[in-house]
Amino acid sequence: MTRPPGTLVRNTTAARINHWITAGCFVLLLLSGLSMFDPMLFWLSALFGGGQSTRAIHPWIGIVLLVSYAGMIVQFWRDNMWNRDDIAWMRAVDRVVVNDEDRVPDIGRFNAGQKAVFWAMALLVPVLFATGIAIWEVYFSAYTTIEQRRIAVLIHSLAAVAAIIVWIVHVYAAIWVRGSVRTMTQGYVTPGWAWRHHRKWLRRLAASGSAGPRPRP
Amino acid sequence: MSDLQSQDYVRVSASTLTPPSIRHHEQEVAKLIDVSRCIGCKACQAACMEWNDLRAEVGHFEGSYDNPLDLDPSTWTLMRFTEWEDEKGNLEWLIRKDGCMHCEDPGCLKACPAPGAIVQYANGIVDFISENCIGCGYCVAGCPFDIPRISPVDHKSYKCTLCSDRVAVGLEPACVKACPTGAILFGTKTDMTVWAGERIVDLKSRGFADAGLYDPPGVGGTHVMYVLHHADRPSLYAGLPDRPRISPLVDAWKGILKPLALAGIALTALAGFFHWVVVGPNEVQPEDEAQGQRHLKNAGDPR
Numbered sequence: 001m002t003r004p005p006g007t008l009v010r011n012t013t014a015a016r017i018n019h020w021i022t023a024g025c026f027v028l029l030l031l032s033g034l035s036m037f038d039p040m041l042f043w044l045s046a047l048f049g050g051g052q053s054t055r056a057i058h059p060w061i062g063i064v065l066l067v068s069y070a071g072m073i074v075q076f077w078r079d080n081m082w083n084r085d086d087i088a089w090m091r092a093v094d095r096v097v098v099n100d101e102d103r104v105p106d107i108g109r110f111n112a113g114q115k116a117v118f119w120a121m122a123l124l125v126p127v128l129f130a131t132g133i134a135i136w137e138v139y140f141s142a143y144t145t146i147e148q149r150r151i152a153v154l155i156h157s158l159a160a161v162a163a164i165i166v167w168i169v170h171v172y173a174a175i176w177v178r179g180s181v182r183t184m185t186q187g188y189v190t191p192g193w194a195w196r197h198h199r200k201w202l203r204r205l206a207a208s209g210s211a212g213p214r215p216r217p
Numbered sequence: 218m219s220d221l222q223s224q225d226y227v228r229v230s231a232s233t234l235t236p237p238s239i240r241h242h243e244q245e246v247a248k249l250i251d252v253s254r255c256i257g258c259k260a261c262q263a264a265c266m267e268w269n270d271l272r273a274e275v276g277h278f279e280g281s282y283d284n285p286l287d288l289d290p291s292t293w294t295l296m297r298f299t300e301w302e303d304e305k306g307n308l309e310w311l312i313r314k315d316g317c318m319h320c321e322d323p324g325c326l327k328a329c330p331a332p333g334a335i336v337q338y339a340n341g342i343v344d345f346i347s348e349n350c351i352g353c354g355y356c357v358a359g360c361p362f363d364i365p366r367i368s369p370v371d372h373k374s375y376k377c378t379l380c381s382d383r384v385a386v387g388l389e390p391a392c393v394k395a396c397p398t399g400a401i402l403f404g405t406k407t408d409m410t411v412w413a414g415e416r417i418v419d420l421k422s423r424g425f426a427d428a429g430l431y432d433p434p435g436v437g438g439t440h441v442m443y444v445l446h447h448a449d450r451p452s453l454y455a456g457l458p459d460r461p462r463i464s465p466l467v468d469a470w471k472g473i474l475k476p477l478a479l480a481g482i483a484l485t486a487l488a489g490f491f492h493w494v495v496v497g498p499n500e501v502q503p504e505d506e507a508q509g510q511r512h513l514k515n516a517g518d519p520r
Contacts, residue, residue, distance in 0.1 A: 006510070036330045036353060038475050039231030051331050051351030052372060097492070099499045137354035137367055150358045150466040157470055161478040165485045172489035178500045191509030192501045202509060206516030 003188045008205060009212035010183035018071045019184055025065035026167060032058040033160055059136045062129060069125045076118060079109040079214070085200065086112035106199040109213065117170045124163045131156035228337040230329035236336075243339040247406035248379060248390060249413055250314050251444040252454065253420055253428070254400035257282065257296055257312040264395030265294045268380065288315065290368035293377040294392060297455035313443070313454040314392070314401070317364045317377035319343045321437030324463040325374075327471050328359025334374075341406065341440040342379045350374050359471075361436060361461035379440065409442060416444050435462035 003009065011019070032054045035044035045054040088105040089096070089112045095103045096113070110118070134144050134152035144152070174180040179193045194202035201212075208215035225243070226236040266272065273291040276284070282298040294316035301309045323343045326335040334349035335356065345356075345365075352372030356365045365374045380390035388394075389403040402409060413430045420428035429448025432438045443457070451457040 006513070036351075038479060039233070039330060039332055040479075042231060042330065042332055045351075051349070055351045055353050056372075098496055101499070135354070135358075137352065137357075138369070138372065141354060141357075141367070146358060146360075146363060147464075149354070150464050150470075153355070153358060154466050154470045154474070157474055157478070161474075161481060164482050168482065168485045168489060172486075172492070176489075176493065176496075176499055178498045190501065190506060191513050192503075192506030193509070195509030195512060196501050196505040197499075202512060206513050209516070 003186075007188040007190055008194055008202070009187060010189045011187045011213060012075075013187065015072075015075045015213075016184055016187050018068060018075060022065060022068040022072055025061050025068060026163075028061050029058065029065060030160075030164055030167070032061070037157060037160070056138070059132055062132050066125060066129045069121065072118075073122055080115045080118045082112075082115065083108075086115060089113075101196055106203075107201075108204070109198055109201040111198070113169075113173065117166055117173075120166045121163065124159050124166070127159045128156060128163065131159065225339045226336045227339050228323070228326055229333050230326045230335035231332040245341040245406040246379075246384060246403065246440060247341070247409040248319075248393065248441045249402045249404075249409040249444065250441065251400045251402070251413075251416055252311065252313055253416070253425070253444060253446050254398050255296075255312045255314065256398055256400075257298060257310070258397060259284075259296050260395040260397055261314055261392035261401060262292075262294055262296060264391040265377070266291075268383070268391035269293065269378070288364065288366055288376075290366045290370075290373075290375040292366075293317070293375065299453065299455050301453055309446075311447075311454050313457060315364075315455065317343065317379070317441065318362050318436070318461075319377075319379055319440035320361075321439065322463065324359035324361050324436070324467060325356035325365055325376075326359070327463060328355040328467055330355055338381065340384065342381045342384065343440075344378050344381050345374055345376060347371075347373045347375075359463065359467050361458060361463060406438075406440065413442065413444050420444070420446055431457070433458070433461045435460050 031044050032048050034041045035048075035051075035054055036042075036058070042051070045051045048054040048057055085105060085107045089107050092104045093113075095101075096111075131152040133140055135149050135156060141149075174184070177197065179189055183189055191202065194205070204210075204215040205212050208217075210216040229236050271291040271293065273285055273289055276286065278284075279286055283295065285292055285295065288295050294314055297313050297315050299311040299313070301311050303309060319342055321341065323335065323337060325345075326337060326343060329335045330353060331349050331351045333346055334351070335343065335345055337343045350373040352367055352374065354367050354374070356374050357363075357367065365376045367374050380388070380392075383390060390401075393401045393403040402412060404412075410430065410432070417428045417430060425446040427449040428444070428446050431443035431445050431448060431451055443451075443454075445451060445454065447453050450459070452459050
């Protein structure tokens with residue numbers, strides 16, 4: 001991606017491709033999963049060629065998402081480690097939600113909200129995978145008891161609902177904080193964006209002479 | 218089975234609509250299996266295969282009279298043999314014809330996500346409409362009796378239909394017709410309950426003090442009932458559940474969770490929308506841009 005001069009790299013090309021594979025899988029899983037969760041939404045299975053094919057495809061997309069999200073964890077875990085700034089940010093969350101950024105403490109590459117989304121998915125994706133395997137009738141029904149499957153399907157549904165709610169928060173935040181969508185499409189931000197939303201990140205990049213996404217060692 | 222039926226549905230899986238129910242005078246039916254009269258000949262198993270055109274794969278002798286060893290997509294009924302010694306040391310051979318119980322409150326139907334894949338007719342029979350089945354296996358999780366089996370060939374779920382096709386045209390189920398001792402009877406649920414009562418009185422007079430009818434209330438009663446000599450301990454009969462009910466896990470999953478989940482998802486989306494309406498976008502201001510630029514300049518040109 002051609003980056004205008006004077007801008008900063010927010011997400012590398014590899015991270016962006018990785019993100020959109022994950023996102024695509026997530027949306028497909030959400031649609032196919034909801035069609036099997038609530039009869040009112042069974043019509044969504046038509047998008048996948050009917051009930052039988054929805055049932056057959058859903059777990060395979062789940063495997064792609066697991067691998068893809070593992071890639072996301074590898075790329076993003078360092079910048080998502082919890083630190084003292086996050087507590088200060090959380091205390092100021094009432095100012096965050098009213099766009100009063102001047103009175104929000106400076107933070108690094110990711111704020112506590114972004115980290116919460118990252119770790120929530122890092123927890124929910126493996127839970128969904130493990131419980132999904134347990135209810136994957138075609139290949140794994142011989143290895144589970146019926147009671148285990150009942151527990152698994154309930155946890156799978158609960159975790160899926162939690163993941164969908166986290167996903168809505170994630171998507172809305174990207175729309176709300178202008179310039180965020182471009183960080184994942186073209187990958188860059190203006191220095192003003194970095195100053196407003198991730199001031200410590202900007203300072204570290206500037207101090208090390210890096211164009212991003214991480215300071216030079 | 219197919220849905221070429223002359224009977225009305227009273228319940229349809231994955232549907233909130235009330236099925237047509239104008240002919241509600243229809244009497245509920247029941248199959249009564251008198252375990253005390255069963256000789257274990259397996260004529261019912263053979264008749265079931267014959268009528269429904271089922272040919273299970275031929276297996277191997279495993280040291281048990283159970284043959285095949287378990288229900289499968291092509292075995293909708295199965296004699297299960299139990300050798301049991303009572304407290305006095307007497308050996309009793311308990312033979313139970315296993316298969317779908319046709320619950321009044323069917324767990325399979327409750328768990329099924331595919332509209333119209335599982336139906337209950339006004340006469341009480343619970344039937345799988347294979348064309349609509351998606352092969353997810355949720356009916357297996359819903360069933361308190363471990364009855365449905367998913368075919369690995371066509372990925373559809375199968376079980377006893379109570380010969381709904383025969384019943385619809387006034388015939389009795391094939392197993393009933395084949396039974397040589399009259400251990401399997403078919404009629405209205407009321408008649409079968411009365412008949413069972415007589416049998417139980419008889420059994421009690423012959424020393425089976427705990428004889429009784431198995432029509433478990435936990436699933437609203439069943440349209441397949443057993444006369445048991447030891448009705449106080451149904452689990453003696455190859456693990457027949459003592460107090461069957463739809464698992465609370467399935468109840469939670471198919472009950473409260475569905476509306477809660479959709480409400481939670483909708484409320485989150487609405488909260489986002491109204492946040493946008495009330496607060497609006499968080500935009501980078503010209504002074505942010507100036508500050509950011511200056512900061513980068515001061516530190517030297519990055520890159």
